[in-house]
Amino acid sequence: MNPRALTRFVLARILVGLLLIGVVTCVTFLLLWLAPGSPIDVLLGDYPASAEYRAELEARFGLDRPLHAQLWDYVRGVMRGDLGTSLAHGAPVLGLILARLPATALLMGSAMLLAIVIGIPLGVIASRRPYSLIDNAASVAAVVGYSAPVFWIGQLMIVGFGAWLSIFPVQGMRSVGAAGGIAGVLDVAWHLVLPMLALSFRYMSINARMTRASMIETLEKDFITTARAKGLSPTVITWKHALRNSLIPVLTVVGYNFGFLLTGSVLVETVFGWPGIGTLLYTSIRARDMQVVVGIFLSSTAMAVFANLMTDIAYVIVDPRLRR
Amino acid sequence: MKRRAAGMFLAFMVLAAAAALGGCGDDDAVTTTGGSVPGETTTSAGASTTEPTTETTGEATSTTGEPARRVAIIGLGEEPVNLNAAVQFGAAGTIAGKIMEGLVVVNETMTEASPALATDWTVSPDGLIYEFHLREGVQWHDGEPFTSADVKWSFENLNINHTIGRRCLSKVTSIETPDDYTVILTLSQPYGPMLLCLGESTGGAIAPKHIGEAAEDPLVDLTLNTAPIGTGPFKFEEWVAGERVTMVRNDDYWGGAPWLEGITVLFVPSATTAKIMLENGELDFTAASVVNREDLAELGATEGLTVNQIGVPGMVFLIPNHQREPLNSLDVRKALYMAIDRQFILQTAFAGVGDVARSIIPADLPVANVPEIDVNVTYPYDVEAANALLDAAGYPRGGDGVRFDLGILPYPAGRQGVDVAAEAVCAMWEQIGVTCVAQAQESAVLAEAAFMNRDFNVVLMSYATNGDPELGVARAIACEPEPVNYGNPTGYCNPTVDELLAEAAQGVTFEARHEAYAEAQYVLLEDLPVLQLYSDPNAFEVLNTGLWDFSAVLKVVQCKSGWAWAQVQPAAG
Numbered sequence: 001m002n003p004r005a006l007t008r009f010v011l012a013r014i015l016v017g018l019l020l021i022g023v024v025t026c027v028t029f030l031l032l033w034l035a036p037g038s039p040i041d042v043l044l045g046d047y048p049a050s051a052e053y054r055a056e057l058e059a060r061f062g063l064d065r066p067l068h069a070q071l072w073d074y075v076r077g078v079m080r081g082d083l084g085t086s087l088a089h090g091a092p093v094l095g096l097i098l099a100r101l102p103a104t105a106l107l108m109g110s111a112m113l114l115a116i117v118i119g120i121p122l123g124v125i126a127s128r129r130p131y132s133l134i135d136n137a138a139s140v141a142a143v144v145g146y147s148a149p150v151f152w153i154g155q156l157m158i159v160g161f162g163a164w165l166s167i168f169p170v171q172g173m174r175s176v177g178a179a180g181g182i183a184g185v186l187d188v189a190w191h192l193v194l195p196m197l198a199l200s201f202r203y204m205s206i207n208a209r210m211t212r213a214s215m216i217e218t219l220e221k222d223f224i225t226t227a228r229a230k231g232l233s234p235t236v237i238t239w240k241h242a243l244r245n246s247l248i249p250v251l252t253v254v255g256y257n258f259g260f261l262l263t264g265s266v267l268v269e270t271v272f273g274w275p276g277i278g279t280l281l282y283t284s285i286r287a288r289d290m291q292v293v294v295g296i297f298l299s300s301t302a303m304a305v306f307a308n309l310m311t312d313i314a315y316v317i318v319d320p321r322l323r324r
Numbered sequence: 325m326k327r328r329a330a331g332m333f334l335a336f337m338v339l340a341a342a343a344a345l346g347g348c349g350d351d352d353a354v355t356t357t358g359g360s361v362p363g364e365t366t367t368s369a370g371a372s373t374t375e376p377t378t379e380t381t382g383e384a385t386s387t388t389g390e391p392a393r394r395v396a397i398i399g400l401g402e403e404p405v406n407l408n409a410a411v412q413f414g415a416a417g418t419i420a421g422k423i424m425e426g427l428v429v430v431n432e433t434m435t436e437a438s439p440a441l442a443t444d445w446t447v448s449p450d451g452l453i454y455e456f457h458l459r460e461g462v463q464w465h466d467g468e469p470f471t472s473a474d475v476k477w478s479f480e481n482l483n484i485n486h487t488i489g490r491r492c493l494s495k496v497t498s499i500e501t502p503d504d505y506t507v508i509l510t511l512s513q514p515y516g517p518m519l520l521c522l523g524e525s526t527g528g529a530i531a532p533k534h535i536g537e538a539a540e541d542p543l544v545d546l547t548l549n550t551a552p553i554g555t556g557p558f559k560f561e562e563w564v565a566g567e568r569v570t571m572v573r574n575d576d577y578w579g580g581a582p583w584l585e586g587i588t589v590l591f592v593p594s595a596t597t598a599k600i601m602l603e604n605g606e607l608d609f610t611a612a613s614v615v616n617r618e619d620l621a622e623l624g625a626t627e628g629l630t631v632n633q634i635g636v637p638g639m640v641f642l643i644p645n646h647q648r649e650p651l652n653s654l655d656v657r658k659a660l661y662m663a664i665d666r667q668f669i670l671q672t673a674f675a676g677v678g679d680v681a682r683s684i685i686p687a688d689l690p691v692a693n694v695p696e697i698d699v700n701v702t703y704p705y706d707v708e709a710a711n712a713l714l715d716a717a718g719y720p721r722g723g724d725g726v727r728f729d730l731g732i733l734p735y736p737a738g739r740q741g742v743d744v745a746a747e748a749v750c751a752m753w754e755q756i757g758v759t760c761v762a763q764a765q766e767s768a769v770l771a772e773a774a775f776m777n778r779d780f781n782v783v784l785m786s787y788a789t790n791g792d793p794e795l796g797v798a799r800a801i802a803c804e805p806e807p808v809n810y811g812n813p814t815g816y817c818n819p820t821v822d823e824l825l826a827e828a829a830q831g832v833t834f835e836a837r838h839e840a841y842a843e844a845q846y847v848l849l850e851d852l853p854v855l856q857l858y859s860d861p862n863a864f865e866v867l868n869t870g871l872w873d874f875s876a877v878l879k880v881v882q883c884k885s886g887w888a889w890a891q892v893q894p895a896a897g
Binding site for chain 2: 035036037038041042043044045046047048049050051053060085086087088089090091092096099100103155158159162163166170171172173174176269270271272273274275276279280283286287288
């Protein structure tokens with residue numbers, strides 16, 4: 001694809017992406033506004049408060065204004081880069097999200113990377129001899145990995161590594177009183193192992209199954225027969241020729257999953273005490289903390305749009321047929 | 325085909341092994357001999373190694389008798405939304421209660437108040453004027469002097485919004501500060517539990533005026549909410565979002581610098597993990613409800629760990645909607661109550677921790693404890709009698725054996741034991757011909773439906789007592805003409821009860837209040853407006869007494885007050 005066409009393509013996608021973010025923001029705002037309960041309830045706590053006091057608080061935080069006024073104020077703020085203030089926390093939303101974003105991105109990103117590095121080769125190996133012992137074992141393992149609840153896997157690991165083996169830490173992202181620098185990085189890495197493994201099983205399984213299916217289909221194509229006839233070794237055929245041509249569906253799945261990078265996983269974060277965004281989202285929904293929830297959705301949507309855009313660009317790079 | 329079958333068999337073995345592993349989870353109490361979790365100590369440089377560190381276990385104190393770690397580690401089940409104890413109840417108090425202080429420190433049963441930022445006080449004979457003399461020479465953590473102006477500003481701007489604090493402070497008509505070290509509160513009516521609201525975690529934490537005044541809106545001020553400044557024995561150091569809060573020793577504390585160099589509060593949302601960390605010595609203290617009730621027995625039996633069960637009880641009870649048939653009939657309510665096996669619920673839903681309720685006001689509150697009153701004697705578990713009562717009341721069984729239909733909404737959905745209790749009650753009611761479904765709902769949805777719209781049949785509710793009937797359960801039985809959240813949605817209005825409750829609230833002496841509460845409870849016994857099930861001790865902190873001497877901490881309400889933590893020392897021997 002020539003550079004101008006590519007640029008036009010990317011710009012169009014970005015515009016659509018911005019439109020999408022706008023729609024998501026408004027819809028989320030509306031849904032939360034419609035849901036029973038109000039952020040005032042969290043401020044008041046689970047204890048009776050007089051109607052006057054309640055009205056006073058609502059006026060103070062601008063919650064008695066009509067929906068369109070609140071929404072317009074919010075949108076204006078976002079365009080200035082101000083995501084609003086969390087009523088429950090009494091702190092700016094942007095700060096809340098940014099404080100937790102790196103932890104989530106680290107956990108999700110490393111889980112997905114591991115899933116690529118291990119899942120794809122596993123799929124390739126399984127596809128070499130379909131329905132063999134190895135393939136069946138791998139397939140069942142993949143189904144288990146995909147279906148088993150991630151919090152159950154996590155708890156198994158905690159019991160295994162925390163209570164029995166005591167190799168990896170089972171809680172949190174850093175040790176109490178950890179130093180900075182290289183030692184600090186290693187500390188975080190050590191804490192990352194278990195939650196990353198627990199989370200990656202699912203993505204690993206998806207990648208493996210996808211790769212396997214795609215490889216089996218590719219291996220039946222004519223050009224593979226030609227390659228065999230030419231006398232190329234099975235290894236070269238599998239890993240160089242067949243794999244490259246099987247990657248499009250896998251790329252689709254991987255790109256799709258990367259869209260969830262910033263969403264985090266409440267379950268894994270809760271089980272391992274990982275300080276991510278998932279927990280913040282959960283508690284904010286319960287507290288009807290509109291600004292935080294919309295802020296998180298906004299960043300997640302942006303991430304999804306970005307991931308899809310990257311996937312599309314990757315298609316163009318990987319598949320010469322698209323370059324025309 | 326053979327190869328395929330072999331592969332399937334192998335896979336099944338893998339599954340079976342995984343299931344077996346999952347089944348035998350954490351059965352034996354694991355006392356490790358050398359906590360090999362990396363980087364526990366603050367004194368070692370560069371934290372993470374896998375070598376065993378001896379400081380983290382219960383029994384391994386060094387030969388000099390002092391643990392090498394001088395930082396206590398507390399586990400909290402949920403991260404507080406903010407750290408302003410002047411406004412936030414609950415988890416914030418565990419942290420900010422060590423940084424901020426109140427005029428008094430309240431004891432563990434919430435029956436006494438001892439001096440903290442107030443050295444002494446007088447109460448006028450009519451109970452309307454409280455005069456506090458403040459401690460002199462106290463400084464805020466940023467060096468500014470603490471004066472009566474701080475008390476006045478804090479009470480008027482922050483504490484008035486506190487869930488419990490506002491209950492007391494709303495009775496205050498004026499706050500005068502004739503000099504820097506005197507505060508005079510004038511009340512509109514005498515109020516028995518007044519002093520109880522003035523503890524650091526019960527609504528009376530004092531925030532600095534010089535910080536709060538500079539804020540545009542003190543309720544959303546960043547310093548007050550995320551980096552609190554107080555007068556307490558520990559200073560705020562850092563809040564790592566989602567992970568922990570660290571505090572360091574305040575060397576200039578008026579009560580003497582603490583032995584501890586600091587306190588770290590970790591957020592451990594998973595109860596299983598918390599239990600393992602306690603057993604491994606990675607946590608010194610867990611606040612209430614961090615671990616599962618079911619694990620308490622095992623933890624208590626672990627060497628070096630102690631479970632504390634002295635606290636401020638809560639009450640779990642069923643709220644029937646008197647504005648609906650047939651719940652408006654007293655006989656029907658009696659029958660429904662007698663069909664419930666409360667012992668069974670205590671043992672199964674609540675793991676035997678706590679007591680069956682004897683009255684709507686828990687017997688653990690001395691001011692309302694009347695040994696002669698016991699709903700379980702007046703309305704014992706008796707399915708036959710329940711059936712007979714319903715027949716006589718005009719609700720015979722239909723052809724399908726059903727009399728009428730009820731639903732139970734447990735609140736808060738997902739809280740330990742409440743869901744199970746609701747299911748159990750439903751099952752018991754099915755036995756007397758009442759079809760029942762326990763339907764969990766999200767708390768905000770339920771609150772709106774039940775309290776504001778009064779659109780419900782039965783709610784299974786738990787109310788905190790906050791140490792005094794006036795601050796906790798009175799709201800469940802006082803008349804409520806206008807709907808309020810978390811009040812009394814039954815529609816029950818008995819002027820006698822209201823009068824007695826008001827009398828007790830305004831009572832100036834223990835005896836006067838006790839008499840009023842006793843009389844009220846006799847009336848309530850007859851009226852049976854709500855069906856009380858379970859007195860929740862609500863306080864089962866787990867402490868590492870093998871490593872630390874927590875005796876001072878056990879004597880303050882919910883083990884929160886910094887003043888008590890300043891006295892924590894290594895365990896003797």
